[in-house]
Amino acid sequence: MKVAVVGKGGSGKTTTSAVLARTFARSGLATLALDCDTNPNLGLSLGYGEEATEKLVGVRQALDTGEEGHAGSMIELIDRFGVDGPDGVRLAIVSAIENPEPGCPCCGVSPERLLADMDSVEGVVVADFEAGLGTIIRMGDDPVDVVVIVAEPTAKSLEVARRAADLVKERGLGRVIVAANRVRDADDLARVRSVLPDLEVSSIPDEPAITRAERNGVAPLDSAPDAAGVRALVELGERVLSSPISA
Amino acid sequence: MRVAFVGKGGAGKSSIAGTFARLLARRGERVLAIDSDPMPGLAFSLGVDRSDAGIPDVAIEECVIDGRNTFRLRSGLSAEEAVLRYADVGPDGVLLLQLGKARGVRGENAGSHQAFQHVVEGVPDHGWSIVGDLPAGTRQPFFGWGRFARTVVVVVEPTPASLLSGRRLARLAGMPSAPRLVAVASKTRGLGDAELVRDGTGLPVIGTVPFDTSVSDGDREGAALLDQTPKAPAVAAIDELVSTLINEEEQP
Ligand SMILES: Nc1ncnc2c1ncn2[C@@H]1O[C@H](COP(=O)(O)OP(=O)(O)OP(=O)(O)O)[C@@H](O)[C@H]1O
Ligand SMILES: Nc1ncnc2c1ncn2[C@@H]1O[C@H](COP(=O)(O)OP(=O)(O)OP(=O)(O)O)[C@@H](O)[C@H]1O
Ligand SMILES: [Mg+2]
Numbered sequence A: 001m002k003v004a005v006v007g008k009g010g011s012g013k014t015t016t017s018a019v020l021a022r023t024f025a026r027s028g029l030a031t032l033a034l035d036c037d038t039n040p041n042l043g044l045s046l047g048y049g050e051e052a053t054e055k056l057v058g059v060r061q062a063l064d065t066g067e068e069g070h071a072g073s074m075i076e077l078i079d080r081f082g083v084d085g086p087d088g089v090r091l092a093i094v095s096a097i098e099n100p101e102p103g104c105p106c107c108g109v110s111p112e113r114l115l116a117d118m119d120s121v122e123g124v125v126v127a128d129f130e131a132g133l134g135t136i137i138r139m140g141d142d143p144v145d146v147v148v149i150v151a152e153p154t155a156k157s158l159e160v161a162r163r164a165a166d167l168v169k170e171r172g173l174g175r176v177i178v179a180a181n182r183v184r185d186a187d188d189l190a191r192v193r194s195v196l197p198d199l200e201v202s203s204i205p206d207e208p209a210i211t212r213a214e215r216n217g218v219a220p221l222d223s224a225p226d227a228a229g230v231r232a233l234v235e236l237g238e239r240v241l242s243s244p245i246s247a
Numbered sequence B: 001m002r003v004a005f006v007g008k009g010g011a012g013k014s015s016i017a018g019t020f021a022r023l024l025a026r027r028g029e030r031v032l033a034i035d036s037d038p039m040p041g042l043a044f045s046l047g048v049d050r051s052d053a054g055i056p057d058v059a060i061e062e063c064v065i066d067g068r069n070t071f072r073l074r075s076g077l078s079a080e081e082a083v084l085r086y087a088d089v090g091p092d093g094v095l096l097l098q099l100g101k102a103r104g105v106r107g108e109n110a111g112s113h114q115a116f117q118h119v120v121e122g123v124p125d126h127g128w129s130i131v132g133d134l135p136a137g138t139r140q141p142f143f144g145w146g147r148f149a150r151t152v153v154v155v156v157e158p159t160p161a162s163l164l165s166g167r168r169l170a171r172l173a174g175m176p177s178a179p180r181l182v183a184v185a186s187k188t189r190g191l192g193d194a195e196l197v198r199d200g201t202g203l204p205v206i207g208t209v210p211f212d213t214s215v216s217d218g219d220r221e222g223a224a225l226l227d228q229t230p231k232a233p234a235v236a237a238i239d240e241l242v243s244t245l246i247n248e249e250e251q252p
């Protein structure tokens, strides 16, 4: 199963992806977390720690530096360059843009191609996308199973979420589940529902324990597993695995 | 003044850039705000009625530069004329030029994106102040979208993920004709946060914008901070940032 996580910058895509991936792994599924951001930091939210996260190398960079002599399939590459972390989640970074560089930003290894090529993959792939719609636009018509749209109850965030939802529907890119993130009250949830009617919505409260974990560079699932916000993300994971119920 | 705001997703770039542009305009500058994010953001923070339009096709022509097919502004149309024609007029007289917002077609807007960069780099220095808001992360900054700026401000929250992004963006200093790179500490909650940003990015911290629920409350309503809560602490902090940058740009 392939799960893509999309949304506005800072909406909580990486926080959400990390809890989803570890929830899947805990339920016994082989889980690959794909960091598809060119400014990758999923390792932090998964609980790899700062130093290890900063040292991770993208698959594209590994290819560039010629480390990969006889490159096999993408799946083999991920096997070679991925690293195992908490709960046995395997993490791979697709393509970091870590230095100012001239040239074309869109060639070489790309998340959308990688995902499209991964048909034979067993278990679950959780793909944490770059902010905005660039990657889902470039996905063309190649679907995933579930698209989690992370949306805060703000005008900017909902504007991006609405466009994402339209695009996924138009292209048939997958089942949409909206993660209404940082919800403070019923008004917040109503804001999300009114912009995104007829979609499955999971409400994730604004959670001080998540903010604290983020500041301390630890995984919320490790530092505050019982906090309401973390539990809501775990339930979102269970929902992703279950069959759709009507909204 | 020519300044560009960069940083991790959600760091507060658009909130700061929009408020900054208007406060600068209130001091009598002619301000062009530039939004190169293919997703809407800056228009909300400025309080400009949102539209998806970028530079229209009629203003663009194909051409060959260094053997590569590309696009530029139609000949006879200067960057300044393009701004006056295609920018929206916002509150406090700020002009907003935006990259056409993505509508979901692969490869669309290629011409408009090229032309956008030509305009941004072609606006004359004299008589204009430019305030740019770049999208999240390293992609656009590392591919030269902030070249118009003399000062690049990295907006950094006091969190490891935001600091890591800030460290990466600090590498812009290694570019030929590198801009001056500085940091602003965003959503700070305590006195040590500015130091955390300085030590974590290696950049001088020229300002601090405190965590302030007025900012996110305004965003919930879709209203600009400056219209919704003009007396908010975040507004005062951004006004101080305007003073600091004016003083710094006046020094040689
Ligand atoms: N439910 C929540 N409650 C409180 N804070 C949250 C919640 N979800 C996310 N956050 C905080 O919001 C910030 C942004 O989260 P995150 O980095 O996951 O977003 P993102 O969408 O991946 O950002 P980017 O666009 O940079 O990839 C972090 O500081 C995180 O701790
Ligand atoms: N000083 C602040 N205090 C509290 N919340 C803030 C502050 N600055 C920004 N925010 C909130 O953080 C969120 C992200 O802000 P904003 O959209 O300005 O960030 P951005 O860096 O432009 O994001 P993107 O990467 O998507 O372009 C918004 O919900 C906003 O209300
Ligand atoms: Mg992220």
Ligand SMILES: [Mg+2]
Binding pocket: B013, B014, B015, B037, B041, B042, B133, B134, B135, B136
């Ligand atoms: Mg923005």
